[in-house]
Amino acid sequence: MALKALAVAAIGVAMSLAVGIDSAKAADKLVALKVVDETSIPKSLTGNAGDAKNGRKLAIHRKKGNCLACHKMPIPDQQFHGTIGPDLAGVGSRYSAAELRLRLVNPKVVNEDTIMPSFYRNTGYTAVLKKFKGKTVVAAQDVEDMVAYLMTLK
């Protein structure tokens, strides 16, 4: 148990490092977003539809989504799937796009104890380096692209 907690903490640190460095580039002007009923964000962050193909790339990218660090995904050509979070196979049937959007933007709204990173939240980090303040992990359109990809996982 202690070992698992340690492993999780180590991944957290590795993630924030990998993610922090990249976020400097990924930062775009923060868009306003509206969380509804603490369960979903119905409106696209950018007003544009997501590109599922690009979303798949971002999700497996080790410095962008890096979802495989914690999740198993139906992508057999990728090695080393994580086991900390649930398997993402079929996630597009279990959730709506609006629910998935909130999960990516800020999963702490759904579960405040989650270790899943907030990919588009700019406040509330406990130890954020000054130069990354106000920066998000990925850009708003990146969130939309990943939501579009997750919706293909039926």
Ligand code: HEC
């Ligand atoms: C540091 C580990 C970690 C990373 C990285 C991570 N997640 Fe998660 N994720 C979790 C955990 C743990 C849960 C379980 C629910 C919770 O903690 O609230 C979860 C839950 C989810 C859920 C809900 C799944 C379900 O069946 O209920 C989705 C969807 C999801 N993650 C998508 C993603 C995507 C997409 C990425 C990459 C962009 C990602 N996660 C990156 C840890 C992670």
